[in-house]
Amino acid sequence: MLLHGLLAINKPRGKTSTEVLNTLRQFFRNRTNSIVNKKKLKLGHGGTLDPLATGVLVIGINDGCKELYKYIGCNKVYSATGLFGFATDSYDSCGKLSKIAPVKHITKEMLSFTLQKFTGDILQKPPLYSALRMEGRRLYDYARKGIALPKSIEPRAVKIHSLSLLDFTTSHDYKPPTTTDTMLLEAIKTSEKNSLLNNPIFKIHVECGKGTYIRSLIHDIGIELNSAAHVVELVRLQQGDLQLHRDTVELDECSDLNTIFNAMEKIKLKHNCVATPM
CATH class of the missing domain: 3.30.70 (Alpha-Beta Plaits)
Known part of the structure; x- marks a missing residue:
């Protein structure tokens, strides 16, 4: 058959x-x-x-x-969870820790206001770990092989039809991303002593057009809030x-x-x- x-x-x-x-x-x-x-x-x-x-x-x-x-x-619908305070090279928990940032100043109200800025037509820079091609080679090939990009990744126009906050909490079991960087490891140890590893997570519901990277969206939300963030959970709820x-x-x-x-x-x-x- x-x-x-x-x-x-x-x-x-x-x-x-x-x-x-x-x-x-x-x-x-x-x-x-x-x-x-x-x-x-x-x-x-x-x-x-x-x-x-x-x-x-x-x-x-x-x-x-x-x-x-x-x-x-086609349009797609996602549920995504981001962890504040840590950025990674892949913009998700599969990547290596690249930055530690403050989180104490972030409130649910600030986050809700920030999400409004990412609704509608926006410019978004795709992550380095993506399948997009640059001069005939996938971007993730450059990243995995440690090859310098021939040019910078240009932001692209994408459309976020709707973006809503489902949850914002410090009650979770997510851990910081892994790293071999000595300075970052020391920063994590300091955070542990100061009980700062209870960094908040936030869950969002996203309806978006083609070419939208949810990893970039979470990453950019962290930057907009003068912090950092990466994806720890991502579910595609609907495709077309x-x-x-x-x-x-x-x-x-x-x-x-x-x-x-x-x-x-x-x-x-x-x-x-x-x-x-x-």
């Missing part, structure tokens, strides 16, 4: 989008008949999700890859017309072809993409 259509996966935390594709590809090779092996299986996704992130990842299977452009350029849980399946459920086919059939009902076996 050779499937054509779209599948929405709830991407697990810790996996890259490419690793999800590879998992699906291996499953199809192991479970389907020889037709799949004789014909090249086409898999693609409609927009990368960070390894840290969970949530909606739209997968194109064979002819379904032709429909992915609709999801690359596909919603988390309502339209998605778990990756470990994809060991069953019927589950995949039924999930693709649900998406088929929303629009005219094909999800029929051949």
Whole structure:
């Protein structure tokens, strides 16, 4: 059976989008008949999700890859949690600690006011650890290999349709990012002595247009408040017309072809993409 259509996966935390594709590809090779092996299986996704992130990842299977452009350029909805006081090189907790900043001055009222500045049409500088290309090479390639950028990363116009504060609290279990920098380590030890590791976290709900980096948004909010911040949790709740849980399946459920086919059939009902076996 050779499937054509779209599948929405709830991407697990810790996996890259490419690793999800590879998992699906291996499953199809192991479970389907020889037709799949004789014909090249086409898999693609409609927009990368960070390894840290969970949530909606739209997968194109064979002819379904032709429909992915609709999801690359569509609006998206996220829930994101940021930790104040620490910046990282990747703008999330997967990166290395790059800065420690004060947090005592930050209030919920200040944060709510600041969020208004990031609503609407804004300029946003993409993070260095991103899949954007510069002179033929991915930005994350420069970062991982320690190669200097040939030019600075230019800010891009993005649109934040709505941005709301869901929570602001010091009651949490998040830890500071890791570092091997001696000065930063000493600063963390000093913070521990002064009980400053109870830095506040904030949770936001974001509805945004294409090309928006939530990591950059959290990072920039920290700067605007004369502090620092990085992402510790990120969930893509919706991508286009596909919603988390309502339209998605778990990756470990994809060991069953019927589950995949039924999930693709649900998406088929929303629009005219094909999800029929051949």
